[in-house]
Amino acid sequence: xxxxxxxxxxxxxxxxxxxxxxxxxxxxxxxxxxxxxxxxxxxxxxxxxxxxxxxxxxxxxxxxxxxxxxxxxxxxxxxxxxxxxxxxxxxxxxxxxxxxxxxxxxxxxxxxxxxxxxxxxxxxxxxxxxxxxxxxxxxxxxxxxxxxxxxxxxxxxxxxxxxxxxxxxxxxxxxxxxxxxxxxxxxxxxxxxxxxxxxxxxxxxxxxxxxxxxxxxxxxxxxxxxxxxxxxxxxxxxxxxxxxxxxxxxxxxxxxxxxxxxxxxxxxxxxxxxxxxxxxxxxxxxx
Numbered sequence: 001x002x003x004x005x006x007x008x009x010x011x012x013x014x015x016x017x018x019x020x021x022x023x024x025x026x027x028x029x030x031x032x033x034x035x036x037x038x039x040x041x042x043x044x045x046x047x048x049x050x051x052x053x054x055x056x057x058x059x060x061x062x063x064x065x066x067x068x069x070x071x072x073x074x075x076x077x078x079x080x081x082x083x084x085x086x087x088x089x090x091x092x093x094x095x096x097x098x099x100x101x102x103x104x105x106x107x108x109x110x111x112x113x114x115x116x117x118x119x120x121x122x123x124x125x126x127x128x129x130x131x132x133x134x135x136x137x138x139x140x141x142x143x144x145x146x147x148x149x150x151x152x153x154x155x156x157x158x159x160x161x162x163x164x165x166x167x168x169x170x171x172x173x174x175x176x177x178x179x180x181x182x183x184x185x186x187x188x189x190x191x192x193x194x195x196x197x198x199x200x201x202x203x204x205x206x207x208x209x210x211x212x213x214x215x216x217x218x219x220x221x222x223x224x225x226x227x228x229x230x231x232x233x234x235x236x237x238x239x240x241x242x243x244x245x246x247x248x249x250x251x252x253x254x255x256x257x258x259x260x261x262x263x264x265x266x267x268x269x270x271x272x273x274x275x276x277x278x279x280x281x282x283x284x285x286x287x
Contacts, residue, residue, distance in 0.1 A: 057177070060125050060140055063103040064114055095159055095203040105202075108140055112152050115168065115261075117197040119190075120181030126168060128152040136171070147173055155225045158201050163225045164233050165258045166281065172263045179263035182277055185213045191246055199259055199281065208259045208279030211250035214243040215265050217272040222260060230254035240278055250280055257281040 097105070104111045104125055112128040127149050129135050135151035137144060152158075153167040170179030184190045191213065199206045216222060222240070227233040237252045252258070258278050265275035 054177075056139055056141065057124065060104060060107070061123060063107065064100060064125065066103075097202045098204075101202050108142065110135075111202070112158065113199060113201040115150060115197070115199050117181060118194060120184055121177050122150075122170075122179065122181045122197075124150040124170075124178070126150050126152055128156065129154055132169065136169075147171055147178055150178065153223060153225060159203060162257045162281075164227055165223070165225050165236075165260055167223045167225065167260045167262060169262050172265070172275070179261060182261060182263050182275055185210070185277055186245070186275075188246070195248075197279070198284070205284045206259075206281050207284045208281050209250055210277060210279040211248045211252070212240045212244035212246070212276070212278040214240075214245055214276055215268055216243060216274050216276055217269050218274060219272070222274075222276050222278075223262065252280055 101111060101114075108125075108127060110127040110129055111125055113126040114124070115126055116123040125140055127135055127140060129151060131154050132151075135149040137146070137148055139145040139147065140149055148171050150168060150170040153169070156163050156166050158166060172178065172180045172183070174180075185194070191210070195210050196207050197210070199208050220243075224236070227236065234252070234254060237258070240258075241247075257280075259281045261277040263275050265273040267273060
């Protein structure tokens with residue numbers, strides 16, 4: 001069977017200079033529109049996420065402050081019926097959850113406490129998951145969120161016994177929410193006026209006296225939660241004080257507990273940089 005002749009391709013025919021310019025314009029226009037549409041999508045997503053986070057923050061704040069004594073209350077544990085738990089037997093097997101946390105626990109059983117720092121946006125419930133990954137991308141209600149949650153290190157124990165170093169994590173959001181407010185402590189004046197902030201657990205209310213603020217990277221294990229002995233813990237405290245940009249007269253003893261707040265910082269490293277604030281945790285006395 002004979003095949004037809006294969007037509008010869010004309011390799012001498014090229015787009016004119018005008019056609020090349022038009023092709024380039026078209027490609028450039030497509031790229032610009034693609035970038036514009038993607039940027040618009042990302043901006044809309046971030047805006048909606050920010051609005052959702054703001055509403056959720058308001059909801060959790062109402063749950064916490066309207067359920068019982070808010071930040072500044074006596075800090076005593078409450079029985080389930082709202083009565084003072086002080087009348088309970090001294091050999092009670094477990095600490096009693098304070099009534100002000102009941103509503104938050106109904107929303108999320110991972111609720112572990114509340115943190116608030118005056119003159120910042122930091123006023124959030126604290127959760128504790130099964131790892132240190134989940135709440136990086138999920139909000140208090142377990143929904144996907146770029147802001148995530150303020151969460152406690154999954155290794156930490158708080159209740160009848162405390163680890164030596166309680167660690168809380170939070171994103172540094174561009175809209176100033178979550179732990180972005182920690183950057184205020186980089187200013188001497190703010191540090192001097194806000195040396196103490198509140199931290200509440202399900203069972204008790206505490207004050208944290210800030211004694212160290214510093215930038216570091218994840219190469220420094222500032223998030224360690226256990227120590228072989230008192231000497232190892234005190235050596236850890238000494239290193240913290242050496243790293244701090246401020247020097248204080250706060251004394252940390254072998255039996256004390258540190259509260260560590262950690263967020264991202266980009267000065268030392270874009271990926272591994274951290275801003276750390278650490279305070280001495282003490283039970284708050286009633287007003």
